[in-house]
Amino acid sequence: MNSPSLFAVPSLSTQQLRYLQTAARAPSWTEAANELRVTQSALSQGIAELERRLGIELFERVGRRRVLSSAGNEILVQADRVLAQAADLGRLAERLRHGFAGAYRLGLIDSAAVATCRPALAAVRRLAGDALNVIVDTSVPLTRAVQRGELDLAVVVADNAALTSGGSQLGSESNVAVTAVAEEPMVIVAPANVSTEVVTDPRRWGPWVMPPEGSTTRVLLDAALRARGADPTTTLESSNPTVLLSMVELGLGWAVLPDHAPGLQRRGTGAKPTGAKPTGAKPTGAKPTGAKPTGAEVVIIGELIARRLVAVTRTGAPSDPRTERFLVSV
Incomplete structure (x- = not known):
């Protein structure tokens, strides 16, 4: 019996996928290039090479703007997943090398930072030390940062659009675990x-x-x-x-x-x-x-x-005692 044929895995780099991710969400390619700290020419060439390797046109022109094509939107969903998993792989490797001394990235809405989660924040600070990075923002950006693997944990309002819609803008954004924190x-x-x-x-x-x-x-x-x-x-x-x-x-x-x-x-x-x-x-x-x-x-x-606050973590991310410490201390 012949073994089933396998689709060829495209030879892609995480840099190319990051170019796609950033260009798709930035207001313009100029701003995307600035965010990536590359020239606009390098960004254009990187995306062109990604299109060549995939055999798919990712962007199309609407007037003077370049916007994601319908195929590009589907590719972006997978790119988000791959980049989040690549970030997980990097953090896992760091923890295997150095224990749990690597950076721990925590996102909080303002009221969680100044009141609701202060005991848990202090507990994680004692465990993580200078490796703790805290970002204060609103619920949707924080939730999406967790879903993309850019944060380890975030405390957000339960009813935010990135959770209630299952991430309708981006299919990968429903991959989170939710833990009740407070009313x-x-x-x-x-x-x-x-x-x-x-x-x-x-x-x-x-x-x-x-x-x-x-x-x-x-x-x-x-x-x-x-x-x-x-x-x-x-x-x-x-x-x-x-x-x-x-x-x-x-x-x-x-x-x-x-x-x-x-x-x-x-x-x-x-x-x-x-x-x-x-x-x-x-x-x-x-x-x-x-x-x-x-x-x-x-x-x-x-x-x-009574506004419901929840902690969100990404399903499939490597376990981390700092996350566990936060959740039991909140």
Whole structure:
């Protein structure tokens, strides 16, 4: 019996696949070349050679722009997987040579970095030492960085698009394991001079200072406010809770912030939120009972939602005791 024929494995380099990955996602090939620290000519030649070896046109021109072809999109999915596995191989080799002394790359959303995950961060720091690299970003970029093998672990909002869509933009982006970390109460914060009549009427809440449009938290907050009958019209956007709190103090709008946001309890006038679940949560109807009008800067109205945080790791990645330490310490 003849053995089954095998498809020839194309002779490709990880550099060529990295060129494809970067050129596909950068706003322009000029920016892609800058990110890769090569000339645009070298980038073009590298992609042309990749196309030659695959026998497939990866990009097509639309006006003056070069965009991925339909075949290029399918090839990119596989390129993401190959590069992530190549990164796993490199880390495994490093750990076999040096033990677990190699770099450990951890991604956190801002509130996880400053509050929710501080004990776990400290535990990993003791284990990893100077090899710990921490990146603070928003949920979708962090999730995709894990899925591409660029981070070992990230703590993100559970409902982010890279998880809920299964990575619809990139088929490889569903390959993650998810571990529940915490439920984070998000409280409505208003300027100190808000009246009781406004507090008790959600139709009069706002305007708002919010996380950027399209971000995971913004989508959750907009939906929750509409469900309460409030208009989520936004006058200022920032991903930094400290900036949003400062804008509320200046009277530029209302915000919804983690109840442990830096400075909120120190500067706020209300009692600490009760931690009630979001289902059926109601505003207090007045300024919190523990208010002290002297020096008041903001008023905490009440909880709007409880944001779910999860830790994501890539399935198939080599085991690492630093990941295990983080997950048991969080």
